[in-house]
Amino acid sequence: MTVPAVDQKAIAEAVRILDAGGLVAMPTETVYGLAADADNEEAVLNTYRAKGRPTDHPLIVHVASAEDISWWAESTPQAEALARRYWPGPLTLVLKKKPRCGLWVTGGQDTVALRCPSHPWAHALLKAFGGPKHRGLTAPSANSFGRISPSCARHVADDLGVKPSGKLDMILDGGTCEYGIESTMLNLSSGRPEILRHGVITREMLEEALGCEVPDAGKDAPRASGRLKSHYAPKTKAELLSEDALILRAKTLSDEGVRLAVLAPERLKAKLPPVADFISAPETALAYGAFLYEALHELDAAHADRILIAAPPSTPEWAAVDDRLGRATA
DSSP, X not given: OOOOOOOHHHHHHHHHHHXXXXXXXXXXXXXXXXXXXXXXHHHHHHHHHHHTOOTTSOOEEEOXXXXXXXXXXXXXXXXXXXXXXXXXXXXXXXXEBOTTSOHHHHTTOXXXXXXXXXXXXXXXXXXXXXXXGTOOEEOOBSSSTTXXXXXXXXXXXXXXXXXXXXXXXXXXXXXXXXXXXXXXXEEOSSSSOEEEEOOSSOHHHHHHHHTSOOOBOOTTSOOOTTOSSSOSBOSSXXXXXXXXXXXXXXXXXXXXXXXXXXXXXXXXXXXXXXXXXXXXXXXSHHHHHHHHHHHHHHHHTTTOSEEXXXXXXXXXXGHHHHHHHHHXXX
């Protein structure tokens, strides 16, 4: 992945827009986020409007460093240990909020999700914006709610766009995102760490860092981004199938005249009928995650009637990819 050099003039302009209550799409190492001043209620509510997102769906506050945690939340030894190890990086921590953090950020809950991204453009923006008041930016994925997340600036421009024809005031183009899927989200607000959302920081990594078991969150956990049954979804109906089932399904649908687009290992291509688009699935979980949303965008643009996706392995390292594909095809 090649990240263009940070454009400090663009960063300064983005800070000016955010100071005025505007909306800026910023690159992170996971996906592009739709940034607004987390202290500005109207600006944050405008992100909900731009995305078409329900206002009870909580947002993540992005901060410049681990020193900012105590300005927004009640920190814990576990949070501090994880921030030291994984921040800046693709890990979001959910903690009890402090009064400074408005309910317009948390969806009415008493918890707040915090993250310090490692992408140089995001880091430069947060450092310039944060200042002595340790300000933060809410930044949900910069796409229409429930649809495929954006892993490059083009995805944002094609979906939300820039004013006057679009909804945003500015898009910072920091290249393609390194990891391509959203951060791991860990709930630390209840005394027992639990995973709210899988990402590239795996369960094994969290358990090693904390010295305890880290289960998946139950139904009584705080509401969090990316936990709806249907999410990250293309507009074209998509199905997730085992390899053998996909081959049979493709032949059946093709015989019925259904136009197909397929994401599967290269070895399956010769076993399939002609399709509108075939994308070869990467072989490792990290590479697959980085490519996933780009692949879904391409499949959606193939003007097929149906998207078929071969299910990847269900081993622990594939948990994040399995989660995103399950929700995209729900």
